[in-house]
Amino acid sequence: MALAPFDELKAAIREYGQAAFENLFKCRALADAIVDGFHGFEGCPAENVAGVPADGPFDPHKDYGDGAFSYVKREVIVLEPVRFGLCLIVGNVEDKGALWLRTTIAAEVAGDQFEIYVSERPVIRVPLAFEGKLHPVFQAVHEEFLETFTLQTSEFHDTSLKSRIGFLPE
Helix, strand or coil: CCCCHHHHHHHHHHHHHHHHHHHHHHHHHHHHHHHHHHHHHHCCCHHHEEEECCCCCCCCCCCCHHHHEHHHHCCCCCCCCEEEEEEEEEECCCCCCEEEEEEEEEEEEECCEEEEEECCCCCEEEECCCCCCCHHHHHHHHHHHHHHHHHHHHHHHCHHHHHCCCCCCC
16 A cells, blocks of 8 residues: 555655664764774874864864764754864974874765765775775875875975966065
């Protein structure tokens, strides 16, 4: 027997809600594994890596818990990528200060895998059973941090730029 239109709508809403919560819980577990495992990939102490909000001011020494995730700002749970920030604290060589590097990671369940975006990089696909399979994500985060400095340094040292057009102060 066919469902009444209203019952069909309620069933669709129920399925959407289940999918939204499944996406949230699986992406949160994935995010925790990324934050907890990145220090091993990077070869730094665990306290140098933190989950932080993807946007706005942050303190890497604060335990944000759910506050590091995009869903915490919503009144309702929707079926969308879960965003969070990953921060790497790099101590200065010259003094006792430190540099806080942050990149944004977005993840969502797509069938039998996660689709993960590190900043604006191409999608990384990781199986839902992700244990031991996060190396491509760690590599993308490392490259994102590294390129923050190497791209501009390469341009600085590029001698071909010396003969290009430019402006002199008066």
